[in-house]
Amino acid sequence: MTARGRKVLAVDLDEVSADTVAKRLRRYEADHGEALSRAAIHGRQIRDAVPPGRRVQVEACLDEPGFSRDVPVMADARRVLRDLAERFEIVFATSAMDHPVSLHDRYLWLQESFPFVPDRGYVFCGSKQFVHADYLIDDNPRNLEVFPGRGLLFDAHHNVAEDRFPRLSSWRDVHRYFA
Structure with a gap:
């Protein structure tokens, strides 16, 4: 109180x-030329729904200056x-x-x-x-x-x-x- x-x-x-998910999904498509749908991430973290070679990059966008600015x-x-x-x-x-x-x-x-x-x-x-x-x-x-x-x-x-x-x-x- x-x-x-x-x-x-x-x-x-x-x-x-x-x-933030909407922005991350748009970013994934821009970076990789393919869409990642909300259905594809249902029940798991985004990093677990992408190929292993992309996991680090998918998480790294959260640490980029400006990323959180226009969510x-x-x-x-x-x-x-x-x-x-x-x-x-x-x-x-x-x-x-x-x-x-x-x-x-x-x-x-x-x-x-x-x-x-x-x-x-x-x-x-x-x-x-x-x-x-x-x-x-x-x-x-x-x-x-x-x-x-x-x-x-x-x-x-x-x-x-x-x-x-x-x-x-x-x-x-x-x-x-x-x-």
Whole structure:
């Protein structure tokens, strides 16, 4: 709870508020001249869905300056978070230390994509165990396992078999959950 008496809702970036998969799939096609579909990555990591000789390059794009700068916003995320910001303190919590080169790009992306959340609400961390919030919406079970509050799993291609956390399949589901 904040000083204003509102609960805190922490939101992850990649594959939750930022459609990083869409950008990575476009990048794969541009780099290799062939499409990689969402169906092809269903149930696994992107690196595990490509030929072994391409795995390093597929992951390396995440560490390129500028890659995180123009990732699309997930469908309905802006609208739902703007609505929830009237009742919750919204913070963005990202495991940015996984790709520290992206810190500046992620900061600018947040400023442009969610201008109603002040930059004091950005948490760039290595582990989400240090995020003090009432809720965390994240696509990675690893982050929810260590989060001290209520973890909510956002549906993603790589977490389809996960069943330990309440699952939200879209931002419309997020809106209904907090209605």
